[in-house]
Amino acid sequence: MWDPLKHFDDVVSIDTEYIPEPGEPIIPLCAAWHSFRAGETCCAWVSELGSSPPYPIGKNVLIVSYYAPAELGFHRAMGWRDPERIVDCCVEYRNLFNCLETIVDLKPELKNGEDFSGFSLRGALMQFGLDGAGIFKNEMFGLVERELARIAHGETYSYNEAERQVFLETCAKDASATGKLFTAMLPRLDPPRALFRGRYQPCVAEMEKTGIPIDRPMLELIRERFPAIREELISRVDVFGVYEGTTFRTKNFERLLGELGIPWPRYPSGAPILEEETFSDMCKVRPILAPLKELRSSLSQFRANDWKVGRDNFVRTPLWSFSTKTSRHAPSSTAFPFSTTKWSRSLIKPPPGFGVAYGDYKCMEIGIEAYLSGDTALQTAYQSDDVYLGFAKLAGAVPPDATKESHPHERDLYKTVMLGIGFGMEERSLALRIDQPSLTARNLLQQHRDIFWRYWQWSDNRIHRAMLTGTTFTVFGWMYHVTRNPNLRSIRNFPIQANAAEIMRLAICYCIESGLKICCSVHDAALLLSRLETFDSDIERMRAFMERASEVVLGGFKLKTEFIVARYPDRFVDPRGAAFWKVVTELL
Numbered sequence: 001m002w003d004p005l006k007h008f009d010d011v012v013s014i015d016t017e018y019i020p021e022p023g024e025p026i027i028p029l030c031a032a033w034h035s036f037r038a039g040e041t042c043c044a045w046v047s048e049l050g051s052s053p054p055y056p057i058g059k060n061v062l063i064v065s066y067y068a069p070a071e072l073g074f075h076r077a078m079g080w081r082d083p084e085r086i087v088d089c090c091v092e093y094r095n096l097f098n099c100l101e102t103i104v105d106l107k108p109e110l111k112n113g114e115d116f117s118g119f120s121l122r123g124a125l126m127q128f129g130l131d132g133a134g135i136f137k138n139e140m141f142g143l144v145e146r147e148l149a150r151i152a153h154g155e156t157y158s159y160n161e162a163e164r165q166v167f168l169e170t171c172a173k174d175a176s177a178t179g180k181l182f183t184a185m186l187p188r189l190d191p192p193r194a195l196f197r198g199r200y201q202p203c204v205a206e207m208e209k210t211g212i213p214i215d216r217p218m219l220e221l222i223r224e225r226f227p228a229i230r231e232e233l234i235s236r237v238d239v240f241g242v243y244e245g246t247t248f249r250t251k252n253f254e255r256l257l258g259e260l261g262i263p264w265p266r267y268p269s270g271a272p273i274l275e276e277e278t279f280s281d282m283c284k285v286r287p288i289l290a291p292l293k294e295l296r297s298s299l300s301q302f303r304a305n306d307w308k309v310g311r312d313n314f315v316r317t318p319l320w321s322f323s324t325k326t327s328r329h330a331p332s333s334t335a336f337p338f339s340t341t342k343w344s345r346s347l348i349k350p351p352p353g354f355g356v357a358y359g360d361y362k363c364m365e366i367g368i369e370a371y372l373s374g375d376t377a378l379q380t381a382y383q384s385d386d387v388y389l390g391f392a393k394l395a396g397a398v399p400p401d402a403t404k405e406s407h408p409h410e411r412d413l414y415k416t417v418m419l420g421i422g423f424g425m426e427e428r429s430l431a432l433r434i435d436q437p438s439l440t441a442r443n444l445l446q447q448h449r450d451i452f453w454r455y456w457q458w459s460d461n462r463i464h465r466a467m468l469t470g471t472t473f474t475v476f477g478w479m480y481h482v483t484r485n486p487n488l489r490s491i492r493n494f495p496i497q498a499n500a501a502e503i504m505r506l507a508i509c510y511c512i513e514s515g516l517k518i519c520c521s522v523h524d525a526a527l528l529l530s531r532l533e534t535f536d537s538d539i540e541r542m543r544a545f546m547e548r549a550s551e552v553v554l555g556g557f558k559l560k561t562e563f564i565v566a567r568y569p570d571r572f573v574d575p576r577g578a579a580f581w582k583v584v585t586e587l588l
Helices: 066-079 089-098 121-127 137-152 160-190 191-210 216-237 248-262 276-285 287-300 342-347 364-373 376-383 385-396 409-421 427-434 438-452 452-469 490-515 534-552 575-587
Strands: 010-019 027-035 040-045 061-065 087-089 355-360 471-472 479-481 516-524 523-533 561-565
Touching: 010 066, 010 137, 010 160, 010 276, 027 121, 027 160, 040 160, 040 342, 061 066, 061 089, 061 160, 066 191, 087 089, 089 160, 089 427, 089 490, 089 534, 121 160, 137 160, 137 248, 137 523, 191 490, 191 516, 216 287, 216 342, 276 385, 287 342, 287 575, 342 575, 355 490, 355 534, 364 438, 364 452, 364 490, 376 452, 385 409, 385 438, 385 534, 409 427, 409 438, 438 452, 452 471, 452 490, 479 575, 490 516, 490 523, 490 534, 534 561
Parallel strands: 010 061, 061 087
Antiparallel strands: 010 027, 027 040, 355 523, 355 561, 471 479, 516 523
8 A cells, every 4th residue: 555654754634714706716714734744733714824835835745635626726815836746535536436326325315405415525534434524514604605795795704713713623624534534545546646636636726716708898788688689689590480489489390390301309208309418419410400509598598697707807617627427627507608608608808918719629539539449540530631531531432532622511421420429329319410311320330330440349348348347447547437237338438538638637737837827628628818929829839738748648649739719809709609699799
């Protein structure tokens, strides 16, 4: 078992408490720390803290935390440097139990409205048979909510001695409990990879502090007038007559599908599936329906109303790193600008003297499939000018000199096949997507299996190995544990999506550690904020870091990148939402 005290001068578990003012950097309250070497726990109110942490943070000391971006946000609010060596027990606990049931999952009656969720500190402690954390958690949360209400009314926060004691005792208890949890987890930790994951958490704290620049006057205008323009917006966008008044009518939508000859996924009852994900997937195949989808999403909930905008006109919200099965971020679907409708992203606008650049990996999943499987045909297709046409050419469906302009239909067809296979699409689903007989879909899938046979051999072997060993994992050790009722599609897709997350994390580490200002991570992309005088060179630095990260994770195989840029006074525009944004602004 790894003994960190043999490798470090000390191990210090820390915890902090603060007021999370919406849209603003946090307001520090107190900090607590437990020294493994001394066996002592200390705590201090913010007024007792100085210009540097009260605990050592150099490379010879290991800092242990439970969800480190919270503590690292505290560091930033205090003007402190980041620790050089971090293990985040929350992330490691998620990795150890990824996809598995926890004690809390098995005994939901333990929750009782308290913070006993499977990946809370309390839940982790329970899993390892340790005492619960935070002796006054509920009381402390109530005190925070009270002061948030005061701050919202322009008042300053204030706690009396007894209330400060609640925070201090809870903070000290959590710091000590985190240390106990770390000790209990030691036999199962992978130290080098745990430290690598800990390296990423200061970058998360930095992105959360930076936030996303927003055109606040336009946001407020839309918030004020959006209800008044709903009917006119419907009449402009819904050229098909699906809406009656402001209501989406399923019978009218089914009539439209019949007129256009579009097959649609349905429930066993025969009713069309109209969930957001299904609508989005179908619009990729039938772009004619995309404006209707954007309209429906916008009318059901104008989610920009939940954006928390700071006084500096930046939206800030927790990013929740490592929160999905594939270890990606999982920010709020209503508070994170890139989780909302495509057109509302045009509210993103750099401040005077700055530009923003959205750097995205091009066909990332296909590139990862090509490298991990060692499939030279797939690698050749990926490295061509157009991966989808590359597939079509290998299949003999288009001539060698075919282009996107000369063979758009064939390109779209083979694009649907390649993307669908990445998500486990089978014959029936593909036939529905491409509006072709099942035999045609079967032949297309067989072409993919025949041409990229090494990929399929590798992918099938990953499933077999996972079923035999009970796990599958990424290059850097993020685990997927096979459950009693395994989802084979999820197992097949995991190495692609989870290694994509590994690449994205490493790229962001390179960028932020070199001084670039990254606003957020968005699946396989990141948003850069840069001064105009260095904007172009910063984009090239970001591109180089993204390419370097892919080469590190993929053994020298370089993924391609592309950028959408906006210089002040221009705004960021997602091409998929540009037409809808134009209609909204005209109506305003």
